[in-house]
Amino acid sequence: MSENTSVLSASVDRGSQVGDSPFDRIRREDEQGEYWMARELQEVMGYDQWRRFEDSIERAVRSAENTATYSDQAFCRVRQEGTGGAPRSDYRLNRYAAYLVAMNGDPNKPQVAAAQSYFAVRTREAEIATNRPMSELEMARKYVAVLEREQQLAKELEVAKPKAGKWDAYCNSEGLIGMTEVADIFGTNVKTLTNWLVEINLFRRQVSKAGGSRNLPRTTSQNSGHFVVKTETNNGVIFPVAYATPQGVDLMADLWGRQTKE
Template sequence: MPGTPVGSPFDQIRREDEVGEFWLARDLQPLLGYLRWEDFKNSVERAKQSITNTGQAAHLHASERSEASGTTVRSNYRLTRYGAYLVAMNGDPRKPEVAAAQTYFAVQTRKAELAAEPARPMSELEMAKKYVEALEREERVKAELAIAAPKAGKWDEFLNAEGLCGMTELADLLHTDVRTLTGWMVEVGWFRKQTSRFGGNRNLPRKPLQDSGAFAVKQETKNGFIFPVVYATPAGIDMVVDAWPNRAAA
């Protein structure tokens, strides 16, 4: 059940069970400014990868679950405070809602750390150690943000309002054309070749690359016809830009 509502909207959607406190991803989604579950799910999957990269088990902090929604079944995630914090850290940095979530979970994590500390008076040596630990933690966070910040914004001019890059824009970035770009991506096994009902080629990313958050496929309408349109995320742009020179040199 949700926790007792207090000032912050993140507190209002906080839940508790016999294991402890948690947040549901679908409760967090609107608070982080995401309209589409598919887009927000990419942030959750990136957060799971971040957890794995630290040597921890992702399912302990971001476990996927199925739930009933009317007459259908949909996916959701149970997030610990740490898991929710990393989801915010992996969200769209241009969204003010994401920045608010990052601040909230960072502050709450620190409060929990302080609450867990023993109430007895600390010696001067213990206080000095705590001070040094706090400084070291602050420096690590600053270093991580300094590394992440350039990556977060370096493709901004190629991204649309949803933070995605069309294949035409990606081809322009590489100084090539869409046919050459997507043809190469079929050759290396990232995309699968698919013929449309009108006889044209419509190359689509393979499912693992969509699940990883590198590419997104949206159903769009033009001239009364619905067709899939491929977009690259910033992570997908990084992947293509890194690999493209090797192709060009081959």
């Protein structure tokens, strides 16, 4: 798969500034800034099992979504080469995302308390640093980045234009398409489809208070106009249901097609 699930090489350069803290030693840096790999954070935060540490990441994601601070760039889900070269799930976490993961960790672990303290200090340092005036070079880089993003958006909109009306036959009265209908379009079943959407970070697995779980669009996927979540009732039970917009089906068709070619 492509997008956020591309395979990362294990030889990514470390950050240039390495301190005595174990969190400094696993800190990395690139043109986008400093970041930490979740698998490495798992070890220094005292977690033996990835599954339990990933629970902390999911809680951090929900915290970010509930405060409208979530971004795919902060919590970038990736594929990393594991033991024997087999790919495994990982996350590229920026400083803010790593801080939220630490705050949502097991409070009984002293390593988690150390992580909370470390990232609180790093966040404060960053806040102080942002108060300094930008240099001309930094301003120029930001300006170029904005122009490049605008050009990319224009290209995406141009590509999407000819597809308008392509899925009208599958739309309900509200212009939405159920995930079962989308699965039929792709020749698969709805469980396989929504699990795949979780893998590529368009959906997330939401656990209900009753213990069940549903795969539902992330807030960013809804805000982008690709998916809608509606509340429905059956036999007195209220539950959320995911729908795709025609633009959402276009997006899935493109990504699904790339997957089948790989």
